Amino acid sequence: MGEIGAYVALLGGKLRSMAAYRTSFAIELLSNLGSTVLDVVTVFVLYRATAVVGGFSLAESLLMTGLTAAGFTLADMIVGNIDDLKRYVRTGTLDTVLIRPLRVLPQLIFMDLPLRKLLRLAFGIFVYAAALVANHIQWTAARALLAVVAPIAAGVFFGAIFVLTASLAFWWVESGEIGASFTYGGRDFTSYPITVYGDWFRDLFAYALGFGLVAYQPALALLGRTDPLGLPAWAGYAAPLVAAPAVAIAALVWGTGIRHYRSTGS
Amino acid sequence: MIRMQDLQKDFTVRVKAGRLRREKRTVAAVDGVSLTIERGEMVGYIGPNGAGKSTTLKMLTGVLAPTSGEVSVLGLTPVPQRTRLALRIGVVFGQRSQLWWDLPLRESFRLLRHVYRVPAAEHEARLRRCRSLLDLDAFLDTPVRQLSLGQRMRGELTAALLHGPGVLFLDEPTIGLDVVSKQAVRSFLAELGATGDVTMVLTTHDLADIERLCHRLVVIDHGRVVHDGTIEALHERYGSRRSLVVDLDRPLPDGFTLPGATLTGVEADGHRVTFALDTASAGAAVAGLVSAASVRDLSVVEPDIEDVVARLYASA
Amino acid sequence: MGGIDASVLTISPGRPLRASVTTFGALVGSGFRRYATYRQATIAGSFTNIVFGFLRCYVLLAVAAGAVGGRPGGYDTAQLATFVWVGQGLLTVVGIWGPPDLSDRIRSGDVASDLLRPVAPVTAYLAADLGRFLHAVLTRMIGPLIVGAIFFTLAVPTRWQTVPLFAVSAVLATIGSFGCRFLINATAYWLHDARGPLVLWTLSSGLLAGLYFPLRMLPEWLAVTLWVATPFPGLLQTPLDVLVERDPPVQQAGLVLLQACWAVALLALCRLVQHRAERKLVVQGG
Structure with missing residues (x-):
């Protein structure tokens, strides 16, 4: 209980700090919204040239884009700022975090929760909901449940990817933008039907890394389409099954990273 | 209170050897330090840059794990018992802030009360004492980013003490301060030390800090203790006279x-x-x-x- | 406009040209060396560029597969692949998302020392940015280009003038990008903090410069408006269109000319803004 109070206090500190920069906050709120809007606009622009991309119509693609946007923005808002671990390591902020009587990861998350991404999350959910409507889905109990669980599972999965790629900074402080290849890159990957990608590239991102089960497969299950790539129908419901191990792996790597930091101090 | 036995910390560094080749080399930042510090002692921990002062302090606070040897603070082993230890020690890093940059000092203190789960009455009592001893009232409502370095350091000291730690670690608490602020910090620490409740370990480059505050002086160089004793003993040993x-x-x-x-x-x-x-x-x-x-x-x-x-x- | 351009490149009006050129060259050199120390960042950055290259290229090729005549926006598949992969390299070369040095210096007050130097600030910053450009040309183009060529069929230029035109266009794009960023950063002289404008810049520049999709895929009236009324297409889209020979020779050269006009106008505007800012600094003491 006491510990939860502490995290609430950290979050409160973040909120009050932001109040000092109302204008900046408003601009960042809008621009974060803008960046997700542009992602969706891009899909519309691409479909101007053709009615079908990778075997899927605009509405069908938008379901994947919306599912991705909702899940990704959820993850980005909660743990996205862990990206800054590089800076925390370089400037020694991590040391100040380590001398407090709280766990490191929740502390970092609540100290700097990026609430400027709030509108973006709302927009992500809106796109997802609009795509659900636009596709005339034949609702069943299973599909209704999936429609709710899928974006959450996607969020958990992307959150794990954020933590995983940020952990790289424990070993490689100068890793720069490499994490973005898998966080933002992963988002771009799942925003389109995975049928568009070349074989080995798709195998790597979709199946080896698990991104294929996050948006594409649940979208197929919601649409009632069979997978042209040949995965069975139950794969549409497998998103939580990749989210759980992803979290476990992320937790493991994070813990190892903290231990590594403590043995090398840099 | 604090015990270090054959404490060792090795770092691996990559050294350039030729145009592209890099060699790994092990460097001992702390090389077999054994020290015991009793309750209420004020120990000055000094040494040239890179001697291993901060590394020792980081091992004592649970930030870094020792390569070998033993360390215990208040009967706890810092790394595995980090969060329990954190509740009972105070740490001031002279060049890093514990405070919320954009919030008034008062707010930072209030947040720290929750982080350290301090009962309100205790918190109030300690804050009142710091406010009067460190003259905080004039800038208690100023955002930290607008404070002078001296004011900020007074805030940092308060922040480190609000949970009533039994041990206080100070890493260069007077670095960059003007003369007046240095004096304020020193007299505050002297007063705190006089109560005998708080054990203090402080690293510094300013030896006036040591002369004013510490009865015991530990000099470390290349990771080894080269002197441990009173300042007088140091003078005696090196033949310095009044x-x-x-x-x-x-x-x-x-x-x-x-x-x-x-x-x-x-x-x-x-x-x-x-x-x-x-x-x-x-x-x-x-x-x-x-x-x-x-x-x-x-x-x-x-x-x-x-x-x-x-x-x-x-x-x- | 020509006159303004000439004065922009003059370092100190009273000095002989050769001394000015030497100074400018030295500044370019130091900009180059500054980036040469970030070797790991270069590797990490190239990796990221390559991953995004794959993502964008596959999507665009899938669009082409379904498009009428297989030519979305008038590009064939080889042209699209080239557009994406060279674009991934050019992104860093042009430096659309370059470091916010100037606004940092304004906020910290270090900018005052820029005024004490014998070189005009706009010139000095431009020289440093060209140093960054040279370093990026040598290090950041190669990775995406090789990977793109291995995994996709790229378009090879057929006209003799294409490669030199592309080189000129890339330099103009860098100058244009520098000018835009300088102006965005310079808002810190008045706003104290360029964070808001920088965020808007990051947001709009990628899309409007043609990073996410070729601007030719937009409705024609919109594309033309962007080209003429904004500097954005000149930052990425123009050099890429020149390289893939999207247009007939005359229009190809015309695009570069338009880009040059924008570069000159932007530099002139930078001079003007810096001049105003200096007067404000001198009068108000920062």
Whole structure:
């Protein structure tokens, strides 16, 4: 209980700090919204040239884009700022975090929760909901449940990817933008039907890394389409099954990273 | 209170060897340090840059894990029991802030009360004491980013003490401060130390901090302890003495000697002389001088610890 | 406009040209060396560029597969692949998302020392940015280009003038990008903090410069408006269109000319803004 109070206090500190920069906050709120809007606009622009991309119509693609946007923005808002671990390591902020009587990861998350991404999350959910409507889905109990669980599972999965790629900074402080290849890159990957990608590239991102089960497969299950790539129908419901191990792996790597930091101090 | 036994911390560094090849080399930042610090002691921990001061402090606070050896603080092992230990120690990093940059000090303190789960009454009592001793009231409602370095350091000290720690670690608490702020910080720490409730370990480059605050001085160089004892013991060991500087109306008569003291300097055509006090007390030396010469003014100069330490570093 | 351009490149009006050129060259050199120390960042950055290259290229090729005549926006598949892969390299070369040095210096007050130097600030910053450009040309183009060529069929230029035109266009794009960023950063002289404008810049520049999709895929009236009324297409889209020979020779050269006009106008505007800012600094003491 006491510990939860502490995290609430950290979050409160973040909120009050932001109040000092109302204008900046408003601009960042809008621009974060803008960046997700542009992602969706891009899909519309691409479909101007053709009615079908990778075997899927605009509405069908938008379901994947919306599912991705909702899940990704959820993850980005909660743990996205862990990206800054590089800076925390370089400037020694991590040391100040380590001398407090709280766990490191929740502390970092609540100290700097990026609430400027709030509108973006709302927009992500809106796109997802609009795509659900636009596709005339034949609702069943299973599909209704999936429609709710899928974006959450996607969020958990992307959150794990954020933590995983940020952990790289424990070993490689100068890793720069490499994490973005898998966080933002992963988002771009799942925003389109995975049928568009070349074989080995798709195998790597979709199946080896698990991104294929996050948006594409649940979208197929919601649409009632069979997978042209040949995965069975139950794969549409497998998103939580990749989210759980992803979290476990992320937790493991994070813990190892903290231990590594403590043995090398840099 | 604090125990270190054969404490060792090795870092692996990559050294350039040729154009592209890099060699791994192991460097001992802390090389077999054994120290015991008792409750209520104030220990100055000094050494040249890169001697291993901060590394030791990081191992004591649970930030870094030792390569080998044992360390315990308040009966806890820092790394595995980090969060429990954190509730009972206070840490001030001179070059890093514990405070919320954009919030007034008052807010930072309030947040820290929740982070450390301090009962409201205790929190109030400690804050009141710090406010009066450190004169915080004038800037308690100013955002931290607008504070001067001295004001901020006073805030950092308060932040480190609000949960009533039994041990206080201070990493260069006076770095970059102006003279007045340094004095304020020192007298506050002296007062805190006088209560005997708080054990303090402080690293510094400013030896005036040590002279003012610490009865015990630990000098570390290349990761090893090269001196552990009082400042007096350090002076004794390195032959530094107090000296007597005397302004005279007329130069001293030829062949004048002062028992137990050595003439070490003559300036201003003999109108100013300096004696190093070997065995004589200051009183005896002054009496001897006044009886033999016309003394206008005199002062006793304490040995300069900076000189001693500089010599110590050079010899180590 | 020509006159303004000439004065922009003059370092100190009273000095002989050769001395000015030497100074400018030295500044370019130091900009180059500054980036040469970030070797690991270069590797990490190239990796990221390559991953995004794959993502964008596959999507665009899938669009082409379904498009009428297989030519979305008038590009064939080889042209699209080239557009994406060279674009991934050019992104860093042009430096659309370059470091916010100037606004940092304004906020910290260090900018005052820029005024004490014998070189005009705009010139000095431009020189440093060209140093960054040279370093990026040598290090950041190669990775995406090789990977793109291995995994996709790229378009090879058929006209003799294409490669030199592309080189000129890339330099103009860098100058244009520099000018835009300087102006965005310079808002800190008045706003104290360029964070808001920088965020808007990051947001709009990628899309409007043609990073996410070729601007030719937009409705024609919109594309033309962007080209003429904004500097954005000149930052990425123009050099890429020149390289893939999207247009007939005359229009190809015309695009570069338009880009040059924008570069000159932007530099002139930078001079003007810096001049105003200096007057404000001198009068108000920062």
